[in-house]
Amino acid sequence: MRTRAALLILGDGRLPSGGYAHSGGLEQAIRQGWVNDVDGLRDFLRGRLHTTGLMNAAFAAAAWHSVGDRSDAEARAGSGVITSEVEAALAELDAELLARTPSPALRRIGAWLGTLLLRSMRSIHPHPLLEEFPKGLQQPLVYGVIGRVLGLDAADTAAVVLHEAVTGPATAAVKLMHIDPFQAHGAVIDLAADLDAAADKAAELGRGSAAEIPALSAPLSDFASELHEGDNVRLFAS
Amino acid sequence: MSTGKRALRLGIAGPVGTGKSSSIANICTALAEEFRIGVITNDIYTDEDARFLKAAGVLPEERIRAVETGACPHTAIRDDVSMNLLAVEALEEDFDPLDIVLIESGGDNLTATFSPALVDAQLFVLDVAGGGDVARKGGPGIGRADLLVINKIDLGPHVDVDVEQMLADARDAREGGPVLGVSRKQEDTVHALADWVREVHARFVKGDHTPVDPGPMAPHFHADEDAEGGGFMHTHEEGEAAHAH
Numbered sequence: 403m404r405t406r407a408a409l410l411i412l413g414d415g416r417l418p419s420g421g422y423a424h425s426g427g428l429e430q431a432i433r434q435g436w437v438n439d440v441d442g443l444r445d446f447l448r449g450r451l452h453t454t455g456l457m458n459a460a461f462a463a464a465a466w467h468s469v470g471d472r473s474d475a476e477a478r479a480g481s482g483v484i485t486s487e488v489e490a491a492l493a494e495l496d497a498e499l500l501a502r503t504p505s506p507a508l509r510r511i512g513a514w515l516g517t518l519l520l521r522s523m524r525s526i527h528p529h530p531l532l533e534e535f536p537k538g539l540q541q542p543l544v545y546g547v548i549g550r551v552l553g554l555d556a557a558d559t560a561a562v563v564l565h566e567a568v569t570g571p572a573t574a575a576v577k578l579m580h581i582d583p584f585q586a587h588g589a590v591i592d593l594a595a596d597l598d599a600a601a602d603k604a605a606e607l608g609r610g611s612a613a614e615i616p617a618l619s620a621p622l623s624d625f626a627s628e629l630h631e632g633d634n635v636r637l638f639a640s
Numbered sequence: 641m642s643t644g645k646r647a648l649r650l651g652i653a654g655p656v657g658t659g660k661s662s663s664i665a666n667i668c669t670a671l672a673e674e675f676r677i678g679v680i681t682n683d684i685y686t687d688e689d690a691r692f693l694k695a696a697g698v699l700p701e702e703r704i705r706a707v708e709t710g711a712c713p714h715t716a717i718r719d720d721v722s723m724n725l726l727a728v729e730a731l732e733e734d735f736d737p738l739d740i741v742l743i744e745s746g747g748d749n750l751t752a753t754f755s756p757a758l759v760d761a762q763l764f765v766l767d768v769a770g771g772g773d774v775a776r777k778g779g780p781g782i783g784r785a786d787l788l789v790i791n792k793i794d795l796g797p798h799v800d801v802d803v804e805q806m807l808a809d810a811r812d813a814r815e816g817g818p819v820l821g822v823s824r825k826q827e828d829t830v831h832a833l834a835d836w837v838r839e840v841h842a843r844f845v846k847g848d849h850t851p852v853d854p855g856p857m858a859p860h861f862h863a864d865e866d867a868e869g870g871g872f873m874h875t876h877e878e879g880e881a882a883h884a885h
Contacts, residue, residue: 418720423710521729522722577711635685639708 408552412545413562415569417526420518424511425574425638426450426567430626432578433633440582443575444589447568451593453620455567456600456607458542459560460615461499463608465546466556468492472531484534491612496539498612505624507631509540511640516541523548560604564597574638647678647738648844649728650837651717651754653781654765656747659791661689663765663833664742666824668698670834675739675841678731679704680724682716682746689744703735713746721758728758740841750779753854760851761840763787766810772801775810782810784854787818787836794823 411417428446431437437446468491472483484492503509516539523544524532529551535544542563549559572590576583607615627640652660661681668677677699681689687706694701707727709716716724728741743759745752754762764785766774769792775782782788788810796803803821810819820836822829843849 416719418722420720420723420726422712422715422720423708423723425710518722518726521726574710636708637685637711639710 405553405558409554409558412548412552413565415573419522420515421566421570423639424570425578425640426571427623427626427640428571428574429578429636429638430630430633434626434629436622440585440589443581443586447572447589447593449620450567450571451564451596451600453618454623455564456604457502457615457618458567459563459601459604460607461495462542462545462549462563463556463560463605464495464612464615465492465543466549466559467608468495469531469547469550472550483530489536492536492539492543495543495612498615499540499542502617502619505627507627508624512540513538516544519544527551556608557601557605561597561601564600568593577637647732647741648841649741649743649759650840651743651745651759651762652765653717653745653752653754653762655749655770658765658767658770660744660747660765661692662824663789663791664744665693665696665698666830666833667742667837670830671837672699676735676737678735678738678741679744680727680731680741681706681744682709682713682724684709684711684713684746705731709746713748714752717745717752717754717758721755724758750777750781753780753785756851756853760844760849761786763789765789765791767791768793768795768801768803768806769799772806775806775813778813780854783813784852786840786852787820788814789833790819790821792823793821794825
């Protein structure tokens, strides 16, 4: 179990990679009156887990599979550890994920958060796979390669993406709503079994062809991010 | 850090409303002919400060960029500088070469200072209208930023603050470190601010500049039921592992 500590570090909200500036669409959902109380938050988080959360986690697992086992990458530093085949597979995954993300704002945010995560991890844990990883890809794909670098398996890598998908908005909720912070974390804990099951499912989905990953979209989430772009007074960037 | 090969990164921190944006406007107005300058603003709500600076017309608009900090301006300059670092690097790349990048912190409290991972030097801005006693409160920004600016000194008589006394208090709190009283209505004070930036830049380019970390925290108390006295006081000395507060 040499990866247990690495898994916890990667999933820790304090990992400096810029995620704290985003509410995962919750701020706008509150503004629009779609989420009003802790029950609304629970529904929001559950919905996110089973739609974009699971889908993004599946793409992280797919990227993990695409990169392949590179445990020897460090030894071969500087000599094309990301082959052109891998690069093409990652580009295809990125295109498939974008095709499942209708909102231009969400696409931009996904690329920005991916860039931030990659930039941070390159400094935190320098590794040839991260050095050579293509720029501008969506955040879940970056999680995929980081999972490989840290020696996590596909399901654990997916679990980090799912964890971020629900803890991000739950943490933001405390700043955005009249809500007891203990209840906000309670809402996350209540989803623990669902999160575990989704991580396994994502790992399985990520094993197949990218085109076969289901388009688990959440249309209101796309609307929320577009509305948020035009909102002049906001606490969170998304 | 100070190789002089990239732009000097200068942070501007201080509480809300003390004049961080207008200090940046002053610096840009005074130095725009001399240096290629870029600005990153950190707002609590959207891009108000970036819009102010763009409206002030002190720099080409495209060289002023806003970073949204998700209601955590403190985090964005200290605990997790990733967003600002990426924004600075992108600005430097897009307008290569730049001489100086100014990074404005979102207005926060007296304890917020920039991480040495983000800036080479930082100035901390207080203002006369915030109260004459604030300089005496000390803390990392007031005590140990590379420069302390006491802004709006022209307002002293209107808010019952003895400006000379406040400047003297500030010098005491900084144990002789540099303090400048500034008013945008008194040209010589703005020139003094610009001179300070010139000096730091010259040192940076020569490789003589050593970044100083004001330090994030004052000595503080940790509750611990089992410990004698119910807890312990400590500081974060160099080499001591960080811990969550």
